[in-house]
Amino acid sequence: MKLAYILLTLLLVANSTYAELAKDTQTKVNKKQSKPTIIALAPHIVEMLYDIGAGEQIIGTTSFADYPEAAKKIPQIGSYVRLQIERVIELQPDLIIAWKSGNPSDDLARLEQLGFNIVYSQPNNFEDIATEVRHFARITGHTAQGEKVAQAFEQTLANIKATYQNKTAIVGFYELWSRPLTTVAKGSWPQQFLTLCKVKNPFEQVVTPYPQISIEKVLPASIQLIIQPLSVNQTEREGFNWQDWPIIPAVANKQIIQPDADAMHRMTIRSLTALKDLCAKIDQTRAFLQQKHS
Known part of the structure; x- marks a missing residue:
């Protein structure tokens, strides 16, 4: 009877430990899925991603992506003139964020044909920046930080407008x-x-x-x-x-x-x-x- 009790206790502990390990593993899987690896194909995209806390998810970018300082360490896989398609294939990003009017359209078309998930950036005015911040935050797993940054941006913009309008x-x-x-x-x-x-x-x-x-x-x-x-x-x-x-x-x-x-x-x-x-x-x-x- 005593032996049976001991075995039952060990089994319960083992099940509990397994459940915790399974839960921890699932949490890591979900976290990985919600925090995709990114290739950011313009300096302004890189800056936005760092602003919302997604900078460490960037695994590739283009020339002149030099802000913030940490961005200088990101591997460069091309410029506004030409992208290194082979490097993109090697890196296998979960997400590519491209500049609609600032990246070579033929390279982007080829990447789409290869099945890469491409999201486009095209801010034409200050208001568009807040919109894109929210969008990038949502697709990279940083919704709360993105909303905070976007609201602060909009408030600052409103204050500047009020200061100089007259x-x-x-x-x-x-x-x-x-x-x-x-x-x-x-x-x-x-x-x-x-x-x-x-x-x-x-x-x-x-x-x-x-x-x-x-x-x-x-x-x-x-x-x-x-x-x-x-x-x-x-x-x-x-x-x-x-x-x-x-x-x-x-x-x-x-x-x-x-x-x-x-x-x-x-x-x-x-x-x-x-x-x-x-x-x-x-x-x-x-x-x-x-x-x-x-």
């Missing part, structure tokens, strides 16, 4: 590139920065989003501020030599600012910091002009 507009020129001289218009990503910071862009209504402009077209616009974003990834780049044109009011008054191009041109949470900084610098020019004409 400011006096000043005339500005946005130098996207210097050779050839290229600016922005409606439909471009940077135009919303100008709109929210109350900068009147004389080229806003040009049909193409990123028009090439001759200096002869800039001169009659009475530009009060020149915005010349620069990137650490463009060390060889030289900005347009505005000092050769002192007839432009912005040049004469030394109202040329050089914000961080990487922060401004990547469609990420960080772009709001760039927006806030830009608006503050523009406000300084606004104050200078008001004092000059008072």
